[in-house]
Amino acid sequence: MNMFWxxxxxxxxxxxxxxxxxxxxxxxxxxxxxxxxxxxTPSSADQGYVAAEAPSGYFPKFGIKAASGLTGGFLxxxxxWSLAGSGTTSRYAGQVNLATTALIAALSTSTKxxxxxxxxxxxxxxxxxxxxxxxxxxxxxxxxxxxxxxxxLYAPIIExxxxxxxxxxxxxxxxxxxxxxxxxxxxxxxx
Numbered sequence: 001m002n003m004f005w006x007x008x009x010x011x012x013x014x015x016x017x018x019x020x021x022x023x024x025x026x027x028x029x030x031x032x033x034x035x036x037x038x039x040x041t042p043s044s045a046d047q048g049y050v051a052a053e054a055p056s057g058y059f060p061k062f063g064i065k066a067a068s069g070l071t072g073g074f075l076x077x078x079x080x081w082s083l084a085g086s087g088t089t090s091r092y093a094g095q096v097n098l099a100t101t102a103l104i105a106a107l108s109t110s111t112k113x114x115x116x117x118x119x120x121x122x123x124x125x126x127x128x129x130x131x132x133x134x135x136x137x138x139x140x141x142x143x144x145x146x147x148x149x150x151x152x153l154y155a156p157i158i159e160x161x162x163x164x165x166x167x168x169x170x171x172x173x174x175x176x177x178x179x180x181x182x183x184x185x186x187x188x189x190x191x
Contacts, residue, residue, distance in 0.1 A: 001035050005060075005119055006049060007130035008041045012119075016040065018048040024135040025117060029107050030099040030144065037081065037092040039121075053083065053090045058121035058129055060092050064136060066106060067114045075103040075115060103138065113138040163188040 004013045012022040016038070027033065037060055040049035054060065062078040081092040107113045117136035120128040157173040169184030182190045 001033050002038070003035055004038045004040050004049060004051075005132060006040050006042065007054075007121065007132070010130065010132040012132065012134055013040065013049060016049045016051065018042075022134065024137060026137045026139060027096075027098055028139050028141045029103055029113075030141050032099060033096040035078075035094050035096060037094065037119075039090065039092065051088050051090050053086065054092075054121050055129065057123045059083075059123075060094065061120050061122045061128075062094065062096060062118070064103070064115050064117050064138075067116055067135075070116065073102060075106055076100050098138065107138055107140060111140065163190055165189045 004015060006013050006021075012025075014020050014022060038051040039054050039060070040051050042048075043050040060081045063074045064076040065072070065074060076096060076098055078094045078096050081094040084091050084093060103113075106115075115136050115138060116133055118131060118133045120131040122128050157175070157177075159171050159173065161169055161171055163169045163184050165188065167184055167188040169182060169188050169190060171179055172181040172183075174180050184190055
């Protein structure tokens with residue numbers, strides 16, 4: 001996922017071409033998002049944005065907390081970002097893990113969870129700079145990995161069997177187990 005963070009105006013923007021700001025993000029619980037983050041500032045030349053490295057000694061940090069109160073621990077947090085490129089090609093790579101027990105518990109059985117998401121640049125002493133907050137909506141996922149594929153109410157069940165003369169034949173059953181048809185190759189003797 002490509003993200004563009006305007007540190008001068010403290011907002012996330014849609015792209016480098018000044019296509020607008022992002023008011024609210026929508027992500028899904030249990031996702032692991034690979035993010036390529038561009039730290040940008042407005043460009044006076046073309047009304048867009050230009051990417052650059054964060055100020056010397058600062059690296060991005062990202063955290064999510066409940067909108068009901070900012071006290072307590074993070075629901076999700078990414079503190080390690082790797083810098084790739086330099087100058088206008090600078091990008092910070094990080095992974096946001098939305099499969100945390102805290103986030104899953106906070107969402108529980110709700111159909112959505114509105115939280116605060118915050119990017120900040122932080123130095124090794126823990127000093128923050130250019131903090132930016134966004135509304136983030138966490139949605140429940142549908143595919144969780146523990147589901148069975150549903151069985152159709154009247155789906156035929158096909159099974160292979162050996163006819164009385166040794167040829168392989170097919171038997172079709174309905175979902176109640178009743179034989180609805182038997183078939184085989186030419187010469188098959190079906191009882």
